[in-house]
Amino acid sequence: MNRNRAPDRSDDDLRRELLAASPAPPIHEVDWKRLRERVMRAAHARRPTRHDVAWFEVIAGWSARGVPIAATAVAAAVLTLVALPASSRAIGDAASAEEHVTIEDELIAATPAAAHPLLYAGAEPDALLEAALLYDGAEP
């Protein structure tokens, strides 16, 4: 192949015959305005306008911040919901236990072991209290 061959007469002849043999594009039959409108309608449907981009960017900006915050909040809520019954039970148990504490229990807890026999001796409450308060560690 001679790449630098100039177009010869047979090329022109061939071109002329090809042009005659091929139907020319019917450019005068096309409604260009309508075709352009078709293209632009489809274009508007697929590509956001500048206004839309600004709106979208605002949403995107909020999403960028909002998604982690929302995720954290949801995680915290889930943890709270899971932990709440357990802690409620613990608090309830403690409260019910506190409800049954008597003065004797308190005294037993506060009184040295040496005074315990006195507590269990069926003494009168006032005497018991006095003995507990005045006890100095000496054997009665």
Add this chain to the structure above:
Amino acid sequence: MVGSPRPGDRRPLSDSPRATTADPPLDEAYDARLVERVRNGEVEAYGELVGRHMRRAFAIAFRILEHREDAEDVVQDAFIRALERIDTLARGRAFHPWLYRIVVNRALNVRRSRSICRTERIPPGTPATVVSPDRSAERAELRRRLKAALDGLPDRQRTIVQLTELEGFSAAEAAEILGISSATARWHLHQARRTLRKALETLKEEE
């Protein structure tokens, strides 16, 4: 970008006296500014690009499909596809060869999908099926058979012939539109011309 012209290359379409369209002259710098505006979200700027290139795009699609409505559909699809992918068009690269490549690819897809029955090859030496005493009828038969020979070329060769011989693009421009090297385009063009010239000579001998 379109390479420097070589002997055998024809003038670009914008200068071609055989240009079949009435599109405005090609102005790559102006197109580049429009593309930039489209990238910034101005769909209206795309309307201007459409207006500047739809006639040539239609002519290319029609050469491949030879059907007006199909060609219009291809033009619409190609412009939408180009808009969707406009961010992938490298900066500094001309818009119109890129668009025309999309047009050619989509038109070839449509052509293949509808299985046009125009791929008969003319065996050398096959006598004309109709021998008319009327000269114009003979010419019409010759052209019909030349057209059949053109349609019988491989896709790439046929498209290069359509772009260069019929639409007035240079071989370098056709190469850019098809995404092949200029040398490859010239080789295909040479092969196609040789085949068609042989068919033409055979047909003329039969006359």
